Amino acid sequence: MSATPTQPVETQWPTADSSRVPFSVFTDAAIYDREQEVLFRGPNWSFVAMEIELPKPGDYKTTFVGDSPVVVVRDKEGTINCVINRCAHRGSTLLFDGSGNTEDFTCAYHNWRYDLAGNLKSVAFQHGVRSVGGMPKDFEMCKHNLTKARVETYYGLVFATFSDETPPLVDYLGERMSQHIARVFNRPVKILGTYSQILHSNWKLYMENVKDSYHASLLHTFFSTFKLNRLSMEGGVLVDGGGGHHLSWSKRGTDSAAGTDYEKPGELRAQLDDFSLADPTLIKSWPEYEDGVTHAIQSIFPNFILQQIQNSLAIRVLIPISVDKSELFWIMFGYQDDTPEQYDMRLRQSNLIGPAGLVSMEDGIIGNFIQRGIRRETDKSAVLEMGGRQVEDQQSRVSEAAVRGFWKAYRARMGV
Ligand code: FES
Ligand SMILES: [Fe+2]
Structure with a gap:
């Protein structure tokens, strides 16, 4: 089931122009939640890194898009990727360090392993132990990748967005x-x-x-x-x-x-x-x-x-x-x-x-x-x-x- 979108929050804006701003926009937790969905996970670009923070393949940095934790990483081809810092299995945070270098993302909980583009590569005990247990035969790894952002860079500044509608x-x-x-x-x-x-x-x-x-x-x-x-x-x-x-x-x-x-x-x-x-x-x-x-x-x-x-x-x-x-x-x-x-x-x-x-x-x-x-x-x-x-x-x-x-x-x- 997909997440239930938050509803627009009733706020009284006293004027049609922006010469008045209701103070509730700074104090209302429902408005804060809606901003996360509409602004930060919506069609806007968020700065996530400078390219020089990730000089080598495998270099990563953890940061945030809005309040969503993300990992920004340079993969083996030199491309910079950005994924949500959450394992696709049961949701554990993958990386806790502020920055470092890694071969892949391996979750501490049950060792699901992802490549640096966020694709699920292996599942521990996928075929059970001595062919007993394991994941169902129709389990498809490609359906359990990390949540990926679009990434673009401009003059060494790396921006990410989770919306397909964000313009270049x-x-x-x-x-x-x-x-x-x-x-x-x-x-x-x-x-x-x-x-x-x-x-x-x-x-x-x-x-x-x-x-x-x-x-x-x-x-x-x-x-x-x-x-x-x-x-x-x-x-x-x-x-x-x-x-x-x-x-x-x-x-x-x-x-x-x-x-x-x-x-x-x-x-x-x-x-x-x-x-x-x-x-x-x-x-x-x-x-x-x-x-x-x-x-x-x-x-x-x-x-x-x-x-x-x-x-x-x-x-x-x-x-x-x-x-x-x-x-x-x-x-x-x-x-x-x-x-x-x-x-x-x-x-x-x-x-x-x-x-x-x-x-x-x-x-x-x-x-x-x-x-x-x-x-x-x-x-x-x-x-x-x-x-x-x-x-x-x-x-x-x-x-x-x-x-x-x-x-x-x-x-x-x-x-x-
Ligand atoms: S929560 Fe990540 S492998 Fe289980
Ligand atoms: Fe100032």
């Missing part, structure tokens, strides 16, 4: 979002490190935060205090993918008030002139790309983020765990041709971001501030009117257009 990855990304990925992955990269952090908030609250470019100089006082990212800098927001994808960008040093004094050690001063960094090398940077963009945050629906904050480059993937809990995975990277000085600078700047980062620890907790505030206010709604009520490109980052875009895409896909 490049079409899903669209031209402008693809171009930005190509801009960042313009030459061989190397991973500098990975980590994850638990967020005590609904996954959509973090995605809103990522797409909300106007909180940066307000919530992250480190940025504005040390004149690193101010809304007066040249920048903008692109919104694509039916609203679901976004790219916000800015160029440091393009507002006259800021100047470039952070470049000169010892002259770094806050507005009040009584703060300075004891060690300005923390924010010392070099122009990463020819276009002069110093900050670029891109999100691809539903939960992929590509970050350039000066020379701190990272992929972030947000994995939902439950209606009020998620895990944010970070992959920090640089380029293979980085000099030792550039490598050091990337690592130092990465202290600005991450769970304890001087500018991003706030992003980790602010969703929980909301989660606490709305707990018994689920008949109320969030207000998203900064920059208007539309979903369109913005010349200014003082806008919630990309957040509205997320909700537009979400409502279209969820049918709400």
Whole structure:
């Protein structure tokens, strides 16, 4: 019997546009379950790995598509496959390590064995013991493979989907979002490190935060205090993918008030002139790309983020765990041709971001501030009117257009 699909959940959206978001979407467990089915197991691409995480045949990594556990693996032919991390026999989890190398997938429980494409290859005691017992004669191995995802890669990024209806990855990304990925992955990269952090908030609250470019100089006082990212800098927001994808960008040093004094050690001063960094090398940077963009945050629906904050480059993937809990995975990277000085600078700047980062620890907790505030206010709604009520490109980052875009895409896909 196939799983009973969840029913659309009744939610009151106060407006037809996305300028209001009912708080219940962050607190209702039935909505969370439906998202897993409709969004994460539905026609969307989920990032699962970088190709360089799986350099050799047999290399695998365990991760998640939504909250479904998956294994991503490079098979003997070099193809990258993605399967649900669940044995087709009685459902046991197959692999527990975060990563490793294997010849095949052999389940610990009764030793059903699968090849690296997820095909069932052998069943222990299939023919019984001394021809007694065993599986029925008409048991067909090919009907008991692992659940397979479609996999596509783009510039070394591996995405998976469990739906036949998901369009090809490049079409899903669209031209402008693809171009930005190509801009960042313009030459061989190397991973500098990975980590994850638990967020005590609904996954959509973090995605809103990522797409909300106007909180940066307000919530992250480190940025504005040390004149690193101010809304007066040249920048903008692109919104694509039916609203679901976004790219916000800015160029440091393009507002006259800021100047470039952070470049000169010892002259770094806050507005009040009584703060300075004891060690300005923390924010010392070099122009990463020819276009002069110093900050670029891109999100691809539903939960992929590509970050350039000066020379701190990272992929972030947000994995939902439950209606009020998620895990944010970070992959920090640089380029293979980085000099030792550039490598050091990337690592130092990465202290600005991450769970304890001087500018991003706030992003980790602010969703929980909301989660606490709305707990018994689920008949109320969030207000998203900064920059208007539309979903369109913005010349200014003082806008919630990309957040509205997320909700537009979400409502279209969820049918709400
Ligand atoms: S549950 Fe995997 S072999 Fe039985
Ligand atoms: Fe932020």
